[in-house]
Amino acid sequence: MSGELIALVTGYTGESGKALLKELIKNNQFKKIILVGRRQVDYSDNEYKEKTEQRQIDFDKIDDYSEAFRGANVHYCCLGTTRGKAGAEGFRRVDFDYIVGAARLAKQAGCKHFHLLSSQGANSQSLFLYTKVKGQTETALTQMSFERLSIYRPAMLMVDRVENRAFESFAQTIVRNTVQRVAPELITTPIEILARAMCFNAFTKNQSGIEILDNHAIFRLAEQQPFLPKDT
Numbered sequence: 001m002s003g004e005l006i007a008l009v010t011g012y013t014g015e016s017g018k019a020l021l022k023e024l025i026k027n028n029q030f031k032k033i034i035l036v037g038r039r040q041v042d043y044s045d046n047e048y049k050e051k052t053e054q055r056q057i058d059f060d061k062i063d064d065y066s067e068a069f070r071g072a073n074v075h076y077c078c079l080g081t082t083r084g085k086a087g088a089e090g091f092r093r094v095d096f097d098y099i100v101g102a103a104r105l106a107k108q109a110g111c112k113h114f115h116l117l118s119s120q121g122a123n124s125q126s127l128f129l130y131t132k133v134k135g136q137t138e139t140a141l142t143q144m145s146f147e148r149l150s151i152y153r154p155a156m157l158m159v160d161r162v163e164n165r166a167f168e169s170f171a172q173t174i175v176r177n178t179v180q181r182v183a184p185e186l187i188t189t190p191i192e193i194l195a196r197a198m199c200f201n202a203f204t205k206n207q208s209g210i211e212i213l214d215n216h217a218i219f220r221l222a223e224q225q226p227f228l229p230k231d232t
């Protein structure tokens with residue numbers, strides 16, 4: 001994309017969102033980073049304070065907040081919850097309604113490149129709620145005619161989560177000591193790899209307009225050095 005890049009991140013308080021924000025700030029190619037969420041974060045780091053602008057919204061009344069989505073040409077969506085945390089209805093509300101609502105407002109506000117953090121196995125025909133909703137959300141976004149839509153389907157995110165999720169942490173321990181050692185790309189995605197791939201992808205070209213990045217593609221993208229620093 002040519003011209004000045006202004007990113008907007010939804011889900012920036014979550015683990016993927018935090019890793020992405022760190023990468024976007026480090027990257028230094030974005031003029032500004034707008035952060036849209038349900039709560040504000042008190043950043044002590046000066047770089048965070050200078051480069052970001054937080055906008056607080058109520059996602060249940062998202063259409064009242066169209067202004068919050070203005071001013072960015074690149075949108076990164078890292079929103080999501082779990083069935084365990086929000087129940088089946090709550091999961092659908094966040095992972096479908098909120099994401100589709102945010103994408104609609106982003107499109108109306110002139111966003112050119114929408115990045116959706118989805119999941120491995122996303123399939124609108126799936127018998128499982130998680131993968132089905134992920135697939136339905138992907139489908140809804142593909143119908144919005146973004147100039148460019150990048151859908152990321154990472155595997156199990158490897159992260160030291162602030163929130164206590166006993167099953168996830170148990171599964172990560174098992175996987176870290178087995179599969180990840182011999183085949184790191186098979187069923188795991190370190191959160192820093194995902195963040196780097198999402199950030200770098202704002203600077204790559206895509207012919208089709210819609211791209212789906214599986215775990216392998218995420219790893220390959222994260223290895224790339226697609227641009228020179230601004231002042232070289």
Ligand SMILES: NC(=O)c1ccc[n+]([C@@H]2O[C@H](COP(=O)([O-])OP(=O)(O)OC[C@H]3O[C@@H](n4cnc5c(N)ncnc54)[C@H](OP(=O)(O)O)[C@@H]3O)[C@@H](O)[C@H]2O)c1
Pocket residue numbers: 010011012013014015016017037038039059078079080081094095117118119120153154155156157158
């Ligand atoms: N965990 C995995 O292994 C895995 C694998 C593949 C894909 N994914 C997908 O990746 C995405 C991000 O995952 P993550 O682990 O980074 O998520 P996370 O740490 O749970 O963060 C989720 C983000 O969504 C926001 N959010 C959740 N419920 C909300 C609500 N009711 N209203 C407004 N905002 C809400 C959170 O805000 P607050 O901070 O205010 O709660 C946070 O910013 C999800 O869609 C997930 O399904 C995860």
